[in-house]
Amino acid sequence: MKKIDLACIVEDDPVQLFITRKYIELSGFVEKTLAYKNGKEAYTSLKAMFLNNEKLPQIIFLDLNMPVWDGWKFLDEFTQIPIEQGGAIYILTSSNHEDDIQRAEKYGLKNNYLVKPIDLSQLNGILPKLVTN
Template sequence: MKKIDIACIIDDDPIFVFGTKRLMQLANFCNGVLVFKNGKEAYDSLKTIIISGEKLPDLIFLDLNMPIWDGWQFLDEFIQIPIENAVTIFIVTSSIDPEDIKRAKSYEIVSNYLVKPIKMDDLKKLMEE
């Protein structure tokens, strides 16, 4: 199993963030975690990381329903930034709307669509990929 260097969670739900970070810790999933409460905060911070030449997260868990900028707004802006190393984005949301699932597939950068909550098996599968 391959351990992730840096993971990122973009979600406004503190209980989900706490639980996911705890699962990551138990699974020895990653070396570090960045957490942002909305898409705008994440976009601004990740853009700064790109501009300064620092290492981006290897993967992002992105919620769709958040205040300020939702997941779609984040995606629409983030894909406009030229990035040297690919970032894998997993949409992790409570939405089971077929339109959301269809829309997620239209983004090349989105690797998968997971319905909350994340389970230990989900993390193990990601580490095997």
């Protein structure tokens, strides 16, 4: 089975990080998963990888409420990087607030909006599409 080489989780809450990472693991579609504690840390590392011509994650699970840089800030900055073939970004948040959903739409992520807790069936609906791509 073909797998996703690299996934990325941006999440400050260790419990959530654990759960997400565990499900990704359980899904069995992903080779390797990176994790960052906030938007800034994720941006800095990913940009460095880009500049080093390293392979970037094919999927990023992005939490919204985080210290230092929140998810929005990360989106603002990360989308500035001229990546030719960018991976998919999924917002994964505990907020089901209408305001947040609408805001996500502005980044074209309305359909990439997942509410915690994520479960295996959700992942199974997303990941295989990325593999075939």
